[in-house]
Amino acid sequence: MKNIILYTDGACSGNPGAGGWGCVLLYGSNQKKLSGGEKHTTNNRMELTAVIQGLKALKEPCEVEVYSDSAYVINSFNNGWIDNWQKNGWKTADKKDVLNKELWQELLSLSKIHKITWNKVKGHANDELNNSCDEMARQEVEKILKSN
Secondary structure, three states, X not given: OEEEEEEEEEEEEEOOEEEEEEEEEEEOOEEEXXXXXXXXXXXXXXXXXXXXXXXXXXXXXXXXXXXEOOHHHHHHXXXXXXXXXXXXXXEOOOOOEOOOHHHHHHHHHHHHXXXXXXXXXXXXXXXXXXXXXXXXXXXXXXXXXXXX
């Protein structure tokens, strides 16, 4: 299996509002950057979309180190939240519907293809690749805001 490093980030202007996502895939000395946005979304949806799009870019099962500053994404896997949501019929611990269910289901499906390690990084710090993803996400938000 190939070893891939995937950095991701999402951004929103208003929450909800115009949103963007960015990701960087690293394989050996190769680097691929992807980004996109939506006119009306939330920050959490963009954080999820960044990971989904990064994983969808992989052409075969890989070992993937995911790095994100989103506690929402990372803790859902590392703390078993997503397992509990599935067991509870996509309900939270307080019996509310899980937000962004369709994105979680897509991410869960992709996570079964790859061997993923989930890593939380500090946002807006000295992590060059996290900052690069943040910049791409914010550029996508700016594109949407300028087009309106």
